[in-house]
Amino acid sequence: MSDTHQQSIGFVRDSMLPQVAPPLGETGIFKWMKANMFSSIANGALTLAALAAIYYLLSGVLPWLLNGVWQADSIRECREILDGKVGGCFAVLAERWNQLLFGFKYPSELYWRPTLAFVLLFVAIAPVLFRKVFPAQMLWFSALYPFVAYFLIWGGSVLIPLFALLGFVLGYVFYSTFVARSFALGSFGGILVAMAVWYITGFLPIEGVLATEAVASRDMGGFMLNLILGTVCVSLSIPFGIALALGRQSDMLIIKWICVVFIEFIRGVPLITLLFVASVMLAYFFPPDANIDLILRVIIMITMFASAYIAEVIRGGLAALPTGQYEAGDSLGLDYAQKMRLIVLPQALKISIPGIVNVAVGLFKDTTLVSVISMFDLVGTIRGPVQASSEWNGVYWELLGSAALLFFVVCYGISQYSQWLERQLQTDHR
Template sequence: MSDTHAESVAYVRDTMLPESPPPAAETGVTKWMKKNLFATIPNSVLTLAAILVIYFLLAATLPWILNGIWNATSIRECREILDGATGGCFAVLSDRWNQLLFGFKYPSTEYWRPALAFLLLFVAAAPVMFFKYLPRQMLLFTGVYPFLAFWLIWGGSIVPPLLLLLGFVAAYVAFKALEKRGFGVAVLGGLGVLVVAIILAGSIGKIEVLRLEQVQSRDMGGFLLNMILGTVCVSLSIPIGIALALGRQSDMPIIKWICVVFIEFIRGVPLITLLFVANVVLAYFLPPGTTFDLIVRVIIMITAFASAYIAEVIRGGLAALPRGQYEAADSLGLDYAQAMRLIILPQALKISIPGIVNVAVGLFKDTTLVSVISMFDLVGMIRGPILASTDWNGVYWELFGFAALLFFVVCYGVSQYSQWLERELNTDHR
């Protein structure tokens, strides 16, 4: 009976079977290729076609790159070394790298100054770009950096930039002191203090303290000029664009129509036209004998151009917010400035990140248009002094490929940062 009873009881395993390895087609590279490259017949055809295109491109370009000549004094010497073989004449980059980066008039003994300013740019931008991971005290250097960079790049005495810095600090203190009397009064008070500081900087700016060799704006060139225009214009156009977007939605008719006319006029005019205005026409509106720096004129026009587009991007972000956000700010008893600073703008700017980055990337690439008004930026240096010389006349792919690489690195870095920032701020469904 015990045997019969034992046979009727189900067998229960008290140990786990060892895990079996997954099939080869469901793991590793094979699974990835099956999922992403050969999931369907159309995908497989497109993958094979793309592989063929990549093969032909590499077959044509790799020998040209790998057989390239880096040590030569002219294109004729490059061709003699190649002796009919396929290869690029990259010696032009070795010979003219300083002109491509700094222009042909910037003093060679002072290259360390713009290079140092470029490195410090990352230090100044880091607390703004990675605000969650760096101490807020680093923002003090961010505020000082524009004046330090101006002194490093243009040179001269440190007194004028220092006075301007103190002027901005005093203007901010005046703004906060007058804020209780009204936003408009605070703005006028801050601007008044800033104007006084600018006048003082111009009047006593000749005091010789920590003087560097002065470099004129007409001596700026190369990729340095593109970086100056791109960085300054993007930094200025974002706050101006925010002000224009808020002004366009203002209940005050005069403010609203001024912003509308400015935005629509700037958006309806090509940038190259504004650059010609900055180069030629703007001087006719100044008193006789007045000198107005060309780089400053170009910065004003490019900033105005970008501000109009950023204003529309931010206006779209403001329109995307539900009405309840504005009503929530009113229910908390916040005034207009507090509601915009604490509730409305943070959400609108988060929505507007892709559009702002799109304008910024386009603006940085459009800085090459200054070459049409005889400013020797990176493209202007290539089209002008370098290709005009008999030594390198005929070298095109190497020079323009180098320019494309520099712009791609900067624009791709900005794009990747914007995507990372969107992921960091995407807290809606966490």
């Protein structure tokens, strides 16, 4: 009886064993490597092959970077300093940085003007890109920035950008007046009024009025030219692309077929062909007395090219929306312009963000094609004045690598912003 009673008494632990650390392969870097790099035999083999390739690449690149020469007057002096060792001749960047950034003809005493315009660019686009962070009042400066930047970079009379601003103000008034009657009439009428006032300024005697030192367009070059073309053409191609996408879906057959023919023709022609047209033939489409410089003609052609591609991207976004969204606008009694502005376009543009960014990145890189029409952008400056000089003839990797780095920084920044914007606009429920 006593034995049975003793066996029925349960044992309760009155002290805990000390905790034992998890296995080494289940924590920290070892766990991450096991899950991401060596999760299987095939993944482990690929990881080892990739590490071998990286080691082989770095073993050749790092000595070239670390032994680089930054102080020399020519490539021959670089080779004498290296004395047979592997190393890059980065002295060309230290000596010709101004030509690479601003071109070889832009006056050196005026470098502060495009530099200031570049700094103000971030101030202007900040309230556009990050509207929740910066006050809405800064959008006034964003609207004025194109005219300020023109005056800073090109110089000349201050009345030229002022008259251009007046043209756009009158165009906006025209648009606001007729938009209730016809969206297309208001849009295109406003653009025509702005262009007419801007064109008239070319015949006004305003050269010496409130003028600073003017810089001709043929003196623009370097990475500054790529930034000008990329920024202006991307900014203009988005609204034109939206207009073309809406026009292609219009019920008015004339407008629809004009947009269809324009989009299909531009998409079927290489950009380099359009650049040659801008360089040689486009001047014949303007009045005989009009002096339209090459940069403006190139901007027109690149904008047309990008607008056609962006129109197709936005058309895909419009087609992705269910018909209920269009019917919702009709049920609310909204007219066409209100329905597009308040309901349809915000959703279509959100869908189209990856495609628009893809076109923008490609367009910015394609600005280097202007070197084939004798415009000395960054690549044209490298292939022309820099490498043509006897001091730096034979330097390739250092110059082209620096150009690639500049373009990568800009394109990577655009890509990262687009991904951030997509995350901010993810309002759907999953």
